[in-house]
Amino acid sequence: MITVEADVSEEWDSRIDWSALSDRAVRAALEKSDFANLIEAPLAIEVSVRFTGDEEVRALNATYRGKDKPTNVLSFPMVEPELIDQIAIGGEGELLLGDVVLARGVCLSEAAEKRVPVEHHATHLVVHGTLHLLGYDHEKGEDHADAMEAVERDALSSLGIADPYLLTEV
Numbered sequence: 288m289i290t291v292e293a294d295v296s297e298e299w300d301s302r303i304d305w306s307a308l309s310d311r312a313v314r315a316a317l318e319k320s321d322f323a324n325l326i327e328a329p330l331a332i333e334v335s336v337r338f339t340g341d342e343e344v345r346a347l348n349a350t351y352r353g354k355d356k357p358t359n360v361l362s363f364p365m366v367e368p369e370l371i372d373q374i375a376i377g378g379e380g381e382l383l384l385g386d387v388v389l390a391r392g393v394c395l396s397e398a399a400e401k402r403v404p405v406e407h408h409a410t411h412l413v414v415h416g417t418l419h420l421l422g423y424d425h426e427k428g429e430d431h432a433d434a435m436e437a438v439e440r441d442a443l444s445s446l447g448i449a450d451p452y453l454l455t456e457v
Contacts, residue, residue, distance in 0.1 A: 288331050289314060295338040298391050303406055309336040312413035315442035322371060322421050330374070331381040334420065336413055337388045344390035359393045360412040362386070368422025387416030407448045414442045 291313045293306040313334045317326055325332055341357035349355040351363070364385040366374065374382050389412050398408035418435055425432035440450050 288329070289317065289326065290331065290333045291336060292333065293336045293338065296340060296343075296391070298340055299338045300405070305336075305338050305409070308406060308410055309334075309413055311446055312410045312442070313417050315445050316414040316417035316421075316438070319438050319441040319445065320418060320421050320423070325371070325382075330379065332384060333381065334384045334417060335386045336416075337386060338409075339388060339390065341390045341392040344388055344393070347388060357390045357393050359390060359397055360416045361388045362416040362419035363388070364420045364422075371421065384417075385420040387413055387420065389413070389416075401451070403449075403451070407443075408451070410446060410448055411439065411443060411451045414439050 291306075291310040293309040295305045299305060313336070314326070317323060344361060345355065345357040347361055348358050351361070362385060365383045366385070371382070371384075389409060394409055394412060395405055398405040401408065415435075418438055423431070423435040423438065425435045436452055440452065443449070443451065
C-alpha cells in the first residue's frame, strides 16, 4: 500500500489539487521504476511531498547540499536504495521512502520558460524527486542520467504529459 502525504503552503495555487497530483506522480514513478514491485507489496510505503516557497528550499539546499540558492526540487531519502527490496520482502510494517520538496517560485519560472502548465512541471519534479528517493541519480554520469530520464518519460507519458526533455533540459 502506497501513501503519499502532501503538505502544501498557502502560496501554492489553491485551485489545483496538489495532493492528488502528488499521489499520481509518485505512483507513476514507482510503476515505471525498477521498484514497481513495491506497488503490490503488503508493506505500508509512504512518500511525503512538500510544496513550499523558494526561501525554505534555499535554506534546505544550503544546509544539506552546501548550495545557498533555491532549486526546483530536493529529495531526502530515508532508506538506502539497496535495502528497499530487502525491506519490502519482509512484507509487514512501514517503509518511509523519504521527502520530496518543491520550490514554488522556481517551479513557476521553469514552467513559464518551458511554456508548459505548472501542474505538468510540478508533476515532472515530483516524479524526478521520487526517483531520487529510489536511488536514481543523474549526477552519477551520462548512463545514469539517461536511465533516469527514460523512467521519467515513461512515468509522465502514462499520465498524459509530454516528454519534458524534448522541450528543454532541466
